[in-house]
Amino acid sequence: MHARCPRCGLLFEREHGYFAGAMVVSYAIATAVYGGLVVLLWTLLPLEWALLAAALLFLVTVPAIWRYSRVIWMHIDRALDPDDAV
Helix, strand or coil: CCCECCCCCCECCCCCCCCHHHHHHHHHHHHHHHHHHHHHHHCCCCHHHHHHHHHHHHHHHHHHHHHHHHHHHHHHHHHHCCCCCC
């Protein structure tokens, strides 16, 4: 990940440990995605197989969840504390 936006120069990480809040966002997204996959697959498979298949399918979504949780966290943080945006 770049330290600054190549377009506008925005510093992504305001302070050390800035993206710790993104872990909470990532957890929320991951729980919703995995839960949705389990429910969807449970309609087709027994619960044990649905849990296993959902876990395997979930692994495909992990990179996107990681990346977008950081983006969502930056938007939340900038909305709540826009003072030093650049």
